[in-house]
Amino acid sequence: MAKIHYNPDACIACNTCVAQCPVAAVNADFPGPRITGPASQRFRIMGNIDEETLHFCANCKNCDISCPHNVPISAFNMIARAEFTKKNPFSLRDWMLSHGALLGRKLGLVPAWLRNVGMLNPLTRRLLDMLGISASAPLPQFAAQTFKQRMRTYPQPASQRKVALFPGCYIDLYDPQTGLDLVWLLNKAGYEVIVPNNFDCCGLPMVANGFMEDARANARSNWAELSSWCAKGIPVLTACPSCNLMFNRDLAEYFPEIATGTAALRDAQEFVLECVERGELALPAPDPQAQPMLYHAPCHLRAQGLGLPGLSLLQAVFGKAVRNADAGCCGISGSYGFKKENYGIAQSIGQPLFETITKSGVALTTSECGTCRVQIMHGTGKPCLHPLSLVRRRLELQH
């Protein structure tokens, strides 16, 4: 592994990240991002560090978002976690939680209902609980057919204008409908959608669980694939904020030797907004009868410096019926909140968001991130859909 030495001294110890860290806010054992990140980095450089609190970091990126000096705080934590994982006994639980795409492929021959019975029955949940996956955590269900399978037979009008899609594991394995809703919108805007076969998991769950070398292997093939499409002038989109963050920000921090050139993944919501701006997609006027709904901004989207294009789209078609919940992190942070030792932390972090939603009385919530949606449904009992699905519904209703 190439050594990357970011300068921890860019941190002036202002403590802004400590005040903004969702984990530190609910857990008094976590010293906070300033300590585990830049402050500990100085000791790591000297090879003298005790990492007993590093596991608390959820990799939610609120430290990076709040830092006035662009210190890569979460990257310090994740690179340190990779070293820690190498030196410590292999965790089957962490491997399973971070290799969902591979598991999905291996289990691909087993029908989804059987997989779901196999994974979600009380006995398996007890076994998983023994492995360290909380029996209370809301494990998502496998879809009957993956998004990639559905797309093989999905009829699309041919078009000269093409975009490629990086579905991400969540949409591919658990939530193909959101992917199809995006394809529907893109077709409507006059684009033909290609789903390349050679993309694999973006690798973010691997990084978050300390499997840096597996993430590097995925990054290498993913980046080559992305670059080939970009070179052809075909934009590659994703509807998943975490995949987008991994490709466009994290890869450069962890694997600068791989993330070279000008290739970039694009936020699908922003691309759809641009379609509207270019006149390729007409949106109906805001629906005055729309039922009130709350939008949750995923932390991994907020970390990207591109604003909240999904919310802008929703506001364009639902007007004031949609509001930003603006109640902080949901707590799940990908695989973090599924772990037995983190489940309680994740629920405490999400509490203000759950309360905001419950008190508002809305019947519907919306967010781009798959695991945020799982967590919101778990914490509030209310449905949570991807903004693109709601935009599609609105457009269909109009006709």
Add this chain to the structure above:
Amino acid sequence: MNSNSDVLVVGSGPAGLFAALVAAQRGKTVRIVTQGAGSLAICGSNIDVLGYAQGQRIDEAPWAAIAQLAPEHPYSLVGEHSIRSALHCISALCAKAGSPLSHADEEKNTLVPSIVGTLKPSWLCPASAQGNSLLAARRVLVAGIEGFKDCHPALVARQLKRYPELKQASFQTVNLIMPPQPRKRTLSPLDVARFVDSPEGLAWLCRSLRPYASTADVLVLPPVCGIEHSGSVMATLGKEVHCPVVEMLSIPPAVGGLRLRAILCRELAALGVNIVENATIVRAETAGKQCLALISKGTGGERRYTAKHIIIATGGILGGGLNMSPTAAQESIFGIELPLPEVIEDRSQEAVFGDHYFTRMGVQVNADLCPVGADGAVLFNNVHFVGRALGGYDYATEKSGLGVAFATGWAAAHKV
């Protein structure tokens, strides 16, 4: 991606958030683009206006001293009306949010104690401070929290006694004991304030303070009276403890600024102001004396933000609004050159609280807060600078930080 609004604000510290809010209240569409969470996440909630001038503490109302400030001072540029209006506006906002601010007396600065036992002249304080009740007290209780290592009540008491105002007072000290919690982290006021935000935490604080109500005229505490619910915490303390409570100023991670930040952000969300977080402005597109757009860098490429008016609230050297190297100093977005004494020794003075060049260094502006060059000519007609990016004042020695931030934020929002 191209985004347009009436007003584009860069920065989300006190000046930026407040300017955005006032502009939105005036019916403008506003977008905020920011890198970092701004200094409110680490500062207190006492709003100083002017605590010192020419090294002398100002005990009376600061208005006379403000009238004497140099013409390039931000207060001189925006005028007393803007300062008073800004303070009125932020007071009304905090009152509406249930966390009222108060000050001792229309004619006086309020002296607020710090966790090292100094007194700082301030103007608006959280209502728990109840003005100058510390100075009027004969019997003072200084309470610390067991485990909060930065506040030692005995030291605070000894230091406070040095002030002539408190010579006659008698002091008791105590360390309150928080209910045991598993904890590997050193305790900070932020931890205690978050606990006090909960019903059990509030009950604990009331229970811990009540015994002292009969033996003290005032209870002096670190800033622990809640964050989200600070207004109701203070109201409950008033009802349950029957003794005025004064919060000391503390160090980051601070509590007071987070209260103000929560209030401002909630109001901005209600007004529909969008905040683009973690975005760095990389350059400006200009034509003559107009700024046409600011370009930010985020994932997936650059984004272009256009607006009729642009308010720059990027802060000073610590906030990233000003860059300084051994040979040059520049404003960070437009690259406005700031004059710098050639000899490095001339940029500061030996005395820590002396009249340093670097602490006053910043963008020079006209009465519309538009940047001007060395010759006094306007650089951009639709760009307004607010807060610490401005030159001509030294918030640390004057004690004018939040005062200038809010006054210039208010003034800029009225120029758009």
